[in-house]
Amino acid sequence: MRSPxxxxxxxxxxxxxxxxxxxSADSASAPDASPVVAVTDQPLAKLPYMPSLxxxxxxxxxxxxxxxxxxxCGGWMTHNPIPSDxxxxxxxxxxxxxNQQFLWGILDNFARTTDERSASQQKIGDYFxxxxxxxxxxxxxxxxxxxxxxxxxxxxxxxxxxxxxAMLHLQTGGSxxxxxxxxxxxxxxxxxxxxxxxxxxxxxxxRDYYTDTDARAVQLRLQYRRHVARIFALxxxxxxxxxxxxxxxxxxxxxxxxxxxxxxxxxxxxKLFHKLDRPALQxxxxxxxxxxxxxxxxxxxxxxxxxxxxxxxAALDGLLAASSLAxxxxxxxxxxxxxxxxxLSRAFEDERFAxxxxxxxxxxxxxxxxxxCVRLVDVQLGEALGQEFVARxxxxxxxxxxxxxxxxxxxxxxxxxxxxxxxxxxxxxxxLAKLDSIVNKIGYPDRWRDYxxxxxRRDDFYGNAVRATEFESRRQLAKIGKPLDRSExxxxxxxxxxxxxxxxxxxxxxxxxxxxxxxxxxxDDAPNYGDTGGTIGHELTxxxxxxxxxxxxxGNLKDWWTLPDAKEFTKRTQCVVDQYAQYVVVDDIRxxxxxxxxxxxxxxxxxxxxxxxxxxQTAGQSLKERxxxxxxxxxxxxYAQWACENDRPENLRLHAKTDPHSPGRxxxxxxxxxxPEFQHAFACPVNQPMVKQVPCRVW
Numbered sequence: 001m002r003s004p005x006x007x008x009x010x011x012x013x014x015x016x017x018x019x020x021x022x023x024s025a026d027s028a029s030a031p032d033a034s035p036v037v038a039v040t041d042q043p044l045a046k047l048p049y050m051p052s053l054x055x056x057x058x059x060x061x062x063x064x065x066x067x068x069x070x071x072x073c074g075g076w077m078t079h080n081p082i083p084s085d086x087x088x089x090x091x092x093x094x095x096x097x098x099n100q101q102f103l104w105g106i107l108d109n110f111a112r113t114t115d116e117r118s119a120s121q122q123k124i125g126d127y128f129x130x131x132x133x134x135x136x137x138x139x140x141x142x143x144x145x146x147x148x149x150x151x152x153x154x155x156x157x158x159x160x161x162x163x164x165x166a167m168l169h170l171q172t173g174g175s176x177x178x179x180x181x182x183x184x185x186x187x188x189x190x191x192x193x194x195x196x197x198x199x200x201x202x203x204x205x206x207r208d209y210y211t212d213t214d215a216r217a218v219q220l221r222l223q224y225r226r227h228v229a230r231i232f233a234l235x236x237x238x239x240x241x242x243x244x245x246x247x248x249x250x251x252x253x254x255x256x257x258x259x260x261x262x263x264x265x266x267x268x269x270x271k272l273f274h275k276l277d278r279p280a281l282q283x284x285x286x287x288x289x290x291x292x293x294x295x296x297x298x299x300x301x302x303x304x305x306x307x308x309x310x311x312x313x314a315a316l317d318g319l320l321a322a323s324s325l326a327x328x329x330x331x332x333x334x335x336x337x338x339x340x341x342x343x344l345s346r347a348f349e350d351e352r353f354a355x356x357x358x359x360x361x362x363x364x365x366x367x368x369x370x371x372x373c374v375r376l377v378d379v380q381l382g383e384a385l386g387q388e389f390v391a392r393x394x395x396x397x398x399x400x401x402x403x404x405x406x407x408x409x410x411x412x413x414x415x416x417x418x419x420x421x422x423x424x425x426x427x428x429x430x431x432l433a434k435l436d437s438i439v440n441k442i443g444y445p446d447r448w449r450d451y452x453x454x455x456x457r458r459d460d461f462y463g464n465a466v467r468a469t470e471f472e473s474r475r476q477l478a479k480i481g482k483p484l485d486r487s488e489x490x491x492x493x494x495x496x497x498x499x500x501x502x503x504x505x506x507x508x509x510x511x512x513x514x515x516x517x518x519x520x521x522x523x524d525d526a527p528n529y530g531d532t533g534g535t536i537g538h539e540l541t542x543x544x545x546x547x548x549x550x551x552x553x554x555g556n557l558k559d560w561w562t563l564p565d566a567k568e569f570t571k572r573t574q575c576v577v578d579q580y581a582q583y584v585v586v587d588d589i590r591x592x593x594x595x596x597x598x599x600x601x602x603x604x605x606x607x608x609x610x611x612x613x614x615x616x617q618t619a620g621q622s623l624k625e626r627x628x629x630x631x632x633x634x635x636x637x638x639y640a641q642w643a644c645e646n647d648r649p650e651n652l653r654l655h656a657k658t659d660p661h662s663p664g665r666x667x668x669x670x671x672x673x674x675x676p677e678f679q680h681a682f683a684c685p686v687n688q689p690m691v692k693q694v695p696c697r698v699w
Contacts, residue, residue, distance in 0.1 A: 525617055
């Protein structure tokens with residue numbers, strides 16, 4: 001993906017659907033000194049216009065050959081301080097908010113007008129109305145969670161845990177309760193969908209928050225424990241008991257974290273592929289009886305499960321054996337409240353915000369309720385909302401022009417592969433076969449999802465959320481044992497993002513990302529090919545990055561490289577690893593360039609391909625100077641301005657641990673130093689910082 005937002009699929013799919021591209025510890029922590037920017041709280045009747053190359057966003061006092069990011073984005077950073085409800089602010093973030101406000105207008109209309117609504121319009125309108133009725137939510141307090149807490153409290157023996165966990169996984173989406181169980185394509189046969197059992201069970205964003213030993217990590221764990229204790233207090237526990245329960249939760253989660261793979265390890269699909277039959281799965285976890293768990297999920301027929309992390313499940317079995325029933329119930333109570341907090345009263349929402357947004361990401365203020373409600377409709381009824389967005393914001397001309405640009409960039413990659421001096425003919429044939437098999441999905445799915453099974457009531461916000469979550473959980477699990485539906489999308493049409501899925505072997509560009517300023521039909525080709533062309537090239541390159549290259553044209557995990565070609569590829573990517581490892585994110589934290597490698601390679605390959613396609617598109621044309629910029633310069637500035645951003649230091653620290661994307665500054669400067677075309681466009685002397693003596697080049 002290209003955008004800075006983190007889009008959540010199921011864990012197994014998230015590890016494979018490569019993203020280009022997004023949501024405090026102690027509530028007593030002081031907000032940072034960043035400017036507090038007022039949020040415009042009014043819905044939009046139409047999307048605002050912003051050109052994809054904005055000269056006012058530039059800093060012409062900067063030397064493009066010294067710091068191109070400052071040259072292209074300095075004005076934007078000055079004029080766009082971070083809003084008070086955001087951890088960061090960017091061109092992508094601004095478009096995301098504009099889309100949200102536009103969707104708010106749509107939802108508000110369907111919430112207020114109950115006549116002449118279609119079935120899907122009734123669902124999204126009534127869901128939004130129930131969510132926005134904060135007085136009703138406040139009046140109920142923790143009451144909606146009572147049935148789930150009662151089920152947990154009624155647990156009498158560990159033998160009854162599997163059936164209870166199945167219910168919890170269905171109603172909450174699952175990953176917070178000991179482990180995650182979901183469906184995904186078989187790595188060995190991408191046409192089939194099988195069961196995946198993955199690691200899970202953590203409350204904090206990453207295993208490293210539990211295992212790091214530096215002073216900041218120790219302090220964050222203390223703040224997290226206090227947060228958990230405050231949630232227990234909201235459930236009615238006396239202070240001393242709440243503190244003991246929080247310590248229990250942290251101890252159990254730490255055990256699970258220590259047994260989990262690190263994020264860099266999760267980038268290796270071979271480490272995530274361990275198909276076990278049911279007897280072998282049961283031998284792996286003798287303390288956990290899989291039969292009642294699968295029966296409760298209506299999956300008794302499942303004979304094979306891919307266990308992504310066998311060592312995690314062995315450790316989980318040890319944890320189940322060593323933990324008392326009381327400790328396990330304490331852990332489950334915490335995760336029930338944690339998962340339900342967005343649907344409960346203000347006290348729960350505010351406490352969740354205090355740690356996960358304010359402390360971890362530095363956000364001063366909670367997002368207004370309309371934003372949270374629009375986001376929830378997007379997550380739970382996304383394609384019903386997407387139909388309304390597409391009807392108003394995405395026409396056939398835009399789809400046709402995007403398809404044309406995609407075809408041009410694919411042709412550029414074909415020529416690039418054919419002319420690679422370092423790759424053998426046999427590997428080239430396989431690479432070209434994969435390229436020819438890529439499916440381009442533009443705008444929205446061919447067939448809309450059917451939400452008719454979900455009951456939505458305008459007086460039952462919590463119930464709507466649980467029913468919608470269970471619907472999606474069962475929809476995903478129902479795929480197991482069935483042929484793959486290759487028409488399905490992993491993002492909603494209104495999403496400001498794009499992605500490549502190596503097992504589907506498809507690239508996906510939702511309508512939401514094909515809007516100004518990211519794609520602007522009113523402007524010349526140079527900035528559009530720099531920006532959207534770079535996005536298309538980025539996603540295309542993901543099929544051939546360090547992860548994507550391990551899957552063949554059909555999406556199977558299969559080595560189609562000769563050994564010498566694979567070694568040369570690794571040598572070339574090492575150049576990228578070494579370059580990005582020198583960049584500082586914040587304080588003394590440098591980029592984890594093993595984690596960001598796939599995105600860094602895709603950024604570089606994408607921009608190279610976009611430039612080739614743009615030159616082909618404009619061949620024979622007389623390209624004129626505009627706004628004091630040559631066409632070549634406009635191409636590079638157009639590219640750079642998608643990445644303009646401001647970030648809070650807390651958010652930078654979090655992303656340095658968890659995000660496979662480099663910060664925006666390096667997604668610009670880190671590319672142009674490797675492109676002689678940039679050096680020529682800006683007449684940069686060879687001794688300038690934006691000129692690299694030995695450029696990196698993979699594709």
